[in-house]
Amino acid sequence: MDGKMKTAVMLGIGKMGFEEREIPVPKENEVLVKLEYVGICGSDLHYYETGAIGDYVVEPPFVLGHEPGGTVVEVGKGVKHLKVGDRVALEPGKTCGHCEFCRTGRYNLCPDVVFFATPPVDGVFQEYVAHEADLCFKLPDNVSTLEGALIEPLAVGFHAAIQGDAHLGQKAVVMGAGCIGLVSMMALKARGVSEVYVVDLMEKRLAKAMELGATGVINGGTEDVEARIRELTKGSGADLVIETAGSEATARQAVHIAKKGSTIVLVGYSKSGDMNLPTSMILDKEITLKSVFRYRHIYPMAIDAVASGKVNLKGIVTDIFDLDDVQEAMDQSVSRKADIVKAVIRINGN
Ligand SMILES: [Zn+2]
Ligand SMILES: [Zn+2]
Incomplete structure (x- = not known):
């Protein structure tokens, strides 16, 4: 397809703009996708606010966005x-x-991975992308491209649940009710975990967790999390804790509320890069610590979970912005963190 496309670019910290770029030409093993929705991820916001994540430094103009859904x-x-x-x-x-x-x-551990919106590789806040066909998963009729965009974060939630060997009969706790906390909760439920409790500081997020199927929620700011979990598990602690908040306080709490012999899955990155954990307690309880880096071959399962109604994926979306309003979308996502649980960019006026 000849022609130009609109591309949203990050021009500097806190500054978005637009460029006209050539519509890419698909190679033999690729398809050209007209993008319809792209989710805004915490990592996009982190690049936008600070210009870097660890060793990955943004060189403007840079294209953010790695959660795409669209039509071939x-x-x-x-x-x-x-x-x-x-x-x-x-x-x-x-x-x-x-x-x-x-x-x-x-393959998620491949050192040579090329990943959208991870510098220097551009992302997909743009109208079209040419992408390897093997990495494009067809959506069934009852799954929208908005949900298609959200399969990416859902895959992280399923990978966390699988790393934790989540199963029927367990009582699990998810620390954090942001996008990844919510998709983790839904993945645990989809895998049959009997009771899933969600901990956060923000009421709107906790309400979202309840709306999307959490068994119960705990406000870590106003309630004693350890006492509540003791009560809910009749004193024994959680069989599985998924830590998505990325703070030392919640990671330490995860160790305190975990049952002996249980598993904790670390998903959230801490802002400072490191955390101190109560290692003696980890040893005393013989806790298994697992972690998550992205996901591996989970899209088919995640799409099936949405198609079969096991996961209310579009329910996590609180805000939709047009591509033209990308500056607004990024600014509001940063400034209204308590309100915006998950924002998505709509492309091509769909
Ligand atoms: Zn993401
Ligand atoms: Zn490799």
């Missing part, structure tokens, strides 16, 4: 499983396929 409009010669008009969720990371990690099925 052109298909490369070698592509068999997709056709024009298919609606797809795009997995944002291309891996090498040859390294030890790729070969052992842990």
